[in-house]
Amino acid sequence: METVLVVGATGHIGVSAIKAALRSKRNVLAIVRNQESANKLFKHVGSADGITTVEADVVSDTGVKGVVDQVRAGKLPAFQHVYSCVGGLYDGIPLKDITISELRYNMKVNFEANFLAYRETISYLLEQGRPATWTLCTGAQGDWAIRPLPAMTQGALFSMATGACRENEKTNVRFNEVYVAMRVEVDEVAAQNGTTSASEFSSVYEEILARPEIRGSRVRVAKREDMKDLQYTSKF
């Protein structure tokens, strides 16, 4: 059985990716900050079956590396797919008031952690030589820039995704960006707020996993219909 490594596993999007992986009969290796985050994840997914959790600090440059080292050593399950969605910082500070430490912290959490997830896992997937996927979640805030601080971090992710699509054009790894222009929340919160639930949104990742023709692409999800009828275009 295949396994999906999820980085940012305990968030709204991460829970959705886990639901997709489980529904498509795959196991999950979820990186969590601590046991409290792991419990939150199990609660939102509704079960711990098929999920292995491992504690690591994904914003440090050794966090994901340490997880991959453990996989290589056979202490954790081998994985064939990666879904990365670390972030969630969403401050609306005007550009002129952003301090350098706020800028760096936002880049660290919203951008760097996803970059590190890629850097530390891609060689492992390439070495295996078998069909694999790597999926990055980004947001339309990067274009709208109504909140410039998180927007700038998304802009950096857009470029990273294009670079990764180019680098993997002819490899065994299908790299795709999921560009979200709607609000997705774990089921319980979505029901309160009238937003899209993680369960509904999970159909996007299920489709990506199932469809080998989707590669090197941005999958744009702006409305409910886009979750079933995927709208994707090549990144370059």
Ligand SMILES: NC(=O)c1ccc[n+]([C@@H]2O[C@H](COP(=O)([O-])OP(=O)(O)OC[C@H]3O[C@@H](n4cnc5c(N)ncnc54)[C@H](OP(=O)(O)O)[C@@H]3O)[C@@H](O)[C@H]2O)c1
């Ligand atoms: N949800 C949406 O509707 C939506 C829409 C567009 C784009 N996106 C993008 O998708 C990504 C994830 O969004 P989300 O809504 O799922 O965010 P979220 O619910 O806040 O989850 C963020 C994830 O990142 C982890 N994280 C945050 N700060 C961390 C830190 N300092 N150290 C370690 N882990 C940290 C969280 O871990 P803990 O649980 O331990 O805090 C969680 O797993 C973001 O880049 C966002 O821009 C989301």
